Amino acid sequence: MSDLFGGLQAAPRPEEPRADAPLADKLRPRTLGEVVGQDHLTGPDGAIGRMVAAGRLSSMILWGPPGTGKTTLARLLADAVGMRFAPISAVFSGVADLKAAFAAARDAARAGQRTLLFVDEIHRFNRAQQDGFLPYVEDGTVTLIGATTENPSFALNAALLSRAQVLILRRLDEAALAELLTRAETLAGKPLPLTPAAREALIASADGDGRFLLNQVETLQSIAIDAPLDPAALAELLHRRMPVYDKDREGHYNLISALHKALRGSDPQAALYYMARMLVAGETPLYVLRRLVRFASEDVGLADPQALVQCLAAKDAYEFLGSPEGELAIVQACLYLATAPKSNAAYKAQGAAWRSAKETGSLMPPANILNAPTKLMKEIGYGKGYTYDHDTEDGFSGDNYWPEEMQPQAFYTPTERGMEKRIAERMAWWDERRRELKA
Template sequence: MADLFPDSLPASTADEPRPDAPLADRLRPRSLSEVVGQEHLTGPEGAIGRMVAAGKLSSMILWGPPGTGKTSIARLLADAVGMRFASISAVFSGVADLRKAFAEADKAAAAGQRTLLFVDEIHRFNRAQQDGFLPFVERGTVTLVGATTENPSFELNAALLSRAQVLILHRLDAAALGLLLDKAEELEGPLPLTPEAREALVASADGDGRFLLNQAETLYAAKIGSDGSGPLDPAALGSFLQRRVAVYDKDREGHYNLISAWHKALRGSDPDAALYYMARMLVAGEEPLFVLRRLVRAAVEDIGLADPQALVQCLAAKDAYDFLGSPEGELAIVQACLYCATAPKSNAAYKAQKAAWQSAKETGSLMPPRSILNAPTGLMKDIGYGKGYAYDHDADDGFSGADYWPDEMERQTFYAPVERGFEREVRKRLEYWAKLRAERRGGE
């Protein structure tokens, strides 16, 4: 529902909004060419532009952040190709509303009128409700245009996705948001802002056009500067208006996107980028203990024995946060993040785990060599348990070179330490032991 322009008005561009309507409503585009920031879709070479030029629409899912024009595009699409426009919201609608919408579309089709059915927040319908669209889309009763802020591949079922194009709307950039402010000033007059404050206002919108226009309307309503006090600078603007809260649903795609970006920045040894993405999560309300759990995972997956202290640092940060609480304890999380980002990297332990697990699944229940099995009973000694075991501490260099693998298996190599950090020393040890093993096994 949080689109750039409201969906309460008829689709026809001939209908003018009321003079007292919200600024965003009065500035709603009258044609697809007036939609800002989505030219990759609405332009002549865009998917929507091509469909309109051909005069035939296919069903589509409009996926994008709030305030980027999804509802406006749907309304204007119906106008552009002469279709009847019908709209429902998955937040407020149920099965009865869907049946009514489809029945009305059937009647319109019988009269020769095609229907564009716009479904806002379509991801909020459950899988069974989504399946209910399929027969009506397949036989052409409606052309479905769904709008969602969530990743369709996670939230919509495959059958529905196979019948609709997914079109991605971009977060509005500074140029697009500036164009919206230009339109507002053409209608309402100059905003009472210094150039720097105007830039700060655009930045505060975080890509949401509706939020930006609502902020501008607040400034106009307050009649800032009418008392001769002059325009607001960035500091004064910040004390007067609120920033838009960053989009971050803890169980949605924004959450997973930031986690992915943060983990890859840690892995890529970019401490500043890692700190930035971690700050994004924590400022948006992520649980610090979740962040710490992900740091521990990075320490064992991407650093491992290249720097064994990384895991120690992360667990110490967890203890420090438990001890200090927020906000003081967050500095310990920062320290652990920076340590991991600047540590030498190795995924040798991670790869070794994968290979060893796979081998264990494939080899089943192979017995270890009898020489390394305990023999607590006389019978077990009689059948050879423990016979010939070489006690490593009695061998030269504390290394016997014995074969510890099942008789039916060749020796495997799962762990291959890298030439970085502490693993360089581990590698030297393994190479030395391999040399001794070859010498001593060869001499038997």
């Protein structure tokens, strides 16, 4: 069994990378102090900093975007506390590889060597495979460090999460990425051939991914460039980086949540930004439209009944025009919702009415509003005493429409915003008329 899958010998730790190694490997930190962008974990008050100071690690899950240093941190942690580092990848490993890793860890323990088992892409193991880690973590055969780009609460089972601390790595900020650029230039012995604006554009293109940034730097360093590149020339030379967005993963739910809350908060600029993020990254426009339609009823409702009409019209326009022309109709619907008066009164009314319907079972409506299509039904009182509202002077009879065993309920309470203010006035007038008619 090779070292990659946890053989008895720990994975080799070369002091210096090969001359032909990728730039990211050449600049890989040698100590925790060289790690950039994760001071909240590696600093003296951070979880990792405290564990290293104590000389003992607990099992943990490192959760963060690509290129933020999860693998590097795991290797440095093993070095810092003198543990054997055994890496495996969930992409390439199966049950046999895991068994071999655990057996090697047991052998190492007999020789007095503790094992740090690093599992890259741990979310790719299925639930049964994840359960297989539990006895070896519990009895101390291995200290587990799993790395994942997916939300652990979705990707990992509860039993494994209860035995490991989840540490969140942040996407690298501008300062951290700039530090990586400086290190790359120092290693090369010369600055990158970029104007200040192009340098900023290069950092922005990395989208928080240090590995991607260094790959781009390596490309620039391998090309003979006569004069410093401006942003336009840099964009032409390097391929554009596509946003990280998995439509069935957490990024999808984060952005749709942000869109929904920006709409609810009446911020048209932020709402448009998050919607653009989704569509630019390849989200299905009809999915976005479905969410806008839902929002129109849930968060605008009768404060502006046209909101739902606008969204359905946008759906029709998009289906008629297609992309990219039809996307302007989606933008219009988004802006309409963000700038419309807001009310969740209909949403709350639905919940209250549904609960009441479940609690009251099959109560019969009052006889006066029951249909009486047969002679027998008329004889037993169906429809008797019903008042046809249009025949009254005000077009309002004030009759009781609730089951006899049930008091009238108030599910819907309109707000004082938009159209609902007028609805509230009408409802108040009807309530007053009912009281007068009963008097």
